[in-house]
Amino acid sequence: MRLDGVSYRYGRAGRWILREVSVDLPPGATIVVLGRNGAGKSTLLQLAAGVLKPSRGVVSERPRPVGWVPERFPADQPFTVDGYLTSMARLHGVGDPAAAVDTWVERLGLTPYRGTRLAELSKGTAQKVGLAQALAPDPKLLVLDEPWEGLDAAARDLVPGIVAEIVERGGIVLVSDHRGETGRLPGAITWTVAEGTVAQGAAADEEGTAIIEIAVAAGAAAQTAAALREAGHDVVGVRAAAPKATV
Structure with missing residues (x-):
């Protein structure tokens, strides 16, 4: 798959969100899209x-x-x-919609909600439904915009395995990330979106990855994490330091 000289703006007089983007998406690749909010990740x-x-x-x-x-x-x-989910599976031409829906409802923990109306779901549960409808047709291209957003810990832990399954079958997975979850996807190629352009990074080598812990003032933690992510680093986690013991 290839984007060749792709530019985009909203409306004839709108500003250009992306300009002359030319990138390849090879089979069996995981591509993580990084960049600050408003840079054009979702548009891409x-x-x-x-x-x-x-x-x-x-x-x-x-x-x-x-x-x-x-x-x-x-x-x-x-x-x-x-x-x-059944209707979406049929629209995708899935041969056995019921079986596909059963598989992903079970894997994503949606069984208790099968009879619940979408509008009554929590944000996190609704996101699981969105993930299930995308996975039911066994996609050859899976595009995930902030897939961890709103998911509970159990569901977040499932995403890397699902991505790996699709990639192993020769599919392409394109993911945007601002939570610093990129470290969960070893071997991913990185794209950084900035000022309407896309800069490509090399595939990450799982064995060559180093984790560096830094300590900053508590009030600067969010700003520091955001700056590191914007610079293309993976923030594995942010935790509060244990209180010092008093004598």
């Missing part, structure tokens, strides 16, 4: 998924089917979880 993912059409340039050789998970799943729909 939507162009790759086919949700948006380029203002200029071409997206070619997009594999099918495509699984697309937006940052916030649109849960304001008049369906139950089971009805929605």
Whole structure:
């Protein structure tokens, strides 16, 4: 798959969000998209998924089917979880929709919510539904916009394994990340979006990764973590220091 000279702006008079982006997405690759908020990460993912059409340039050789998970799943729909997932599986042409839905409902812990209407779900549970609908057709291209956002710890821990399964079958996974979860995806290629351009980084080598712990004032923790992520580093975690013992 390739984006060739892709540019995008919202409306004829809008500012250019992306300019002349030319990148390859090879089969069996995991690509993590980094960048500050508003840099154009979500726009890039939507162009790759086919949700948006380029203002200029071409997206070619997009594999099918495509699984697309937006940052916030649109849960304001008049369906139950089971009805929605079954309908989406049928739209994707899944041979056995019921079996595909059963598989992902069980894996993502959605069984208690099968009869619940989407609008009544919590944000985290709705995100699981969004993930399930994208995975049901066994996508050859899976595009995840902040996939860990809103998920509980158990579901977050499932995402790397799901990504690995798709990649092992020769699929492509494109992920945006601002939580610093990139370290969960060893071997991922990084793209950094800034000022309308996309800079490509080398694939991360799991054995060559070093974890460095730093200590900063508590009030500067969030700002420091954000700066490190924007610079392309993975923030594995932020924790408060244990209180000093008094004598």
